Amino acid sequence: MAAAVVVGCLAIGFGLSSGEKPQPEEPLVIEQEAFPSNAELAPEPPVDTFAAVTEPAAEQPWNEQVVRSGDNLSLIFKRAGYNDRHVHRVVTESEHGKGLARIYPGQTIAFQSDDKGELVAVRHVKDKLQTVSYRLEDGHFSSQLLTREPELRESSATGVITSSLFMAGQEAGLSHTTIMDMANIFGGVIDFVGDPRKGDTMHLMFEELYLDGEKFDDGEIIAASYNNQGKTFTAYRYTDSNGETGYYNEDGVSMRKAFLLAPVDFTRISSNFNPRRIHPIYKTARPHRGTDYAAPTGTPVYAAGDGRVIQAGYSRANGNYVFIQHGEQFVTRYLHLHKRRVKQGQRVSQSQVIGTVGSTGAATGPHLHYEFLMNGVHRNPRTIHKQLPKAKSLAASELPRFRQAITGISAQLAALQQETDTRLAMANASEDRG
Structure with missing residues (x-):
């Protein structure tokens, strides 16, 4: 009986809508045989063949x-008629x-009740892939996690970049998530705020x-390439023999650098590093020891x-701010935040959201003011990366396995690049003839 209940629960969780009922099976009809007329045999009482067949109760x-x-559980149960x-x-x-407790x-x-109105089952649909079923069995509630595997x-x-990476990604049919994933993969070698140029091309698998x-x-990016002003950067997703997954270029060098070139997404630079700039509020010559990224309030800000x-904390000049120490040499500063998402003393990882863009403090509009210090000295965040530590490479013993893993993928990526180059060449030839 318990097995039958579980199967029914599976059907309810993913097949039947809330109003459907399983159709009862037709009762089994048994034909009675005619007994021979024999005075020596006492006639047996007739058997009610339908008495043992119980109609299934309507669910x-x-x-x-x-x-x-x-909401909390008490409120939800109360709305459904339970206490x-x-x-x-x-x-x-x-x-x-x-x-x-985590809803x-x-x-x-x-919720499902019996014909007397007593609770007998609860179904928590967490998302499209996970449902937890709770059912009253033998006087106690048991539960089962039901999981679906996507294809x-x-x-x-x-x-092809015509105005921005974001627009090019949208025109290629990519989701916001996939575009950002690609930007994060190349975030240590390309500044997608200032580097992209019209005519740059990108290819993704x-x-x-x-x-x-x-x-x-959206799933994971398998491989990607970006051609920036004639220089091509390529990245392959690879899980090494220790089970660690990362992105590496064709030589097995990690794409993950010590710092992101830009700590925000989909923005434009409104004010570059300038030690002699005139402050827009105080109207005096004050060094601008960082980079301002204009962006709508609420735009995520990442740890570099x-x-x-x-x-x-908060100060009158900086507004909401966060300062992060990276090793012994480097400090990054993030000013004018709308909200802070981290606290003093907290450890953070690269690309973790530490706050959102705002206009708190001495700011004329929503933007992130970003500073980079090396040994206590302000450096231009957009050029200092050339002096930063080199990226790690796969061990020599790992390279044969890596090259074998990316052989087919690199061929497919090269075919995509060739197809794009051919299409662009044909378009340029057509324009020249016109």
Whole structure:
């Protein structure tokens, strides 16, 4: 009986809608044989062949509740017609019950009762891939985690820069997430705020996740290349023999550098490093020992490298600020933040969101003021990378395995590049004839 309940739960979690009911099987009809007339045999009482066949009880519909902002379990159970006693039983009696404490707006919690109105099942749809089913069995609630595996499909895209990386990515059909992933991969060698030029080309091979024949989510970038003013940068995703995954160029050199060239996304430089600039508010010659990135309020700000937050606070001039120490030599500073996402003393990793762009303090508009100090001296964030430590390479013993792993991928990437070059050459020839 327990096995039948679990199977039914699976069907409910992913097949039946809240209003559907399983159709009962038709009762089995048994024909009675005619007994011979024999006075010596006492006639047996007739057998009611339908008495042992029980009609399956009609399953009650599910009552679905969508988690709202500010909700808690008590409120959700109450809306569904249940009390804190039911909450306590589901949470404490089942294996996955504590997971109900971690609910988020937009998720669905569904309830099912028996014909007397008593709670017998709860279904927590965490996302399209995970559902937790709670069911009353033998007087106690048990639970089961139901997981779906999406289908992985490989895809590719090419783009030509006409105005910005973001626009080129959109025109190539790439999602915001994939564009940002590519920018992060090349973030240590290309400043996507200042380096891209019209005519630059990009090529990507990436995964997409499908569910029920429709795209569900973005997968990982498998390989990518970016041609910036005639110089091509290439990156391949590779998991080494120790199980560590990263992106490396064709020579096995890590694409992850000590620092990002730009700590924000999809922005433009509004004011470059300038030791003699006139301050826009104070109207006096004050050194501008950093770079300003104009961006809408709320734009994520990333830690330029691994390190520890040595200061995080507010001042009249800097507004909300974060200072990060990287090793013994380097410090990065992030000023005028709308919100801080880290605290003093906290360890941070490269590309971790440490705050959002704002206009707090002495600022004329929303922007990030970014400074880079080396041994206590301000340096131009856009040029200092040439003096930074070299990137790590794969061990010599790992290189044969790496080259074998990327052989097919590099050929596919080269084909994409050739196709783009041919298309651009034909377009230029057409323009010349015109």
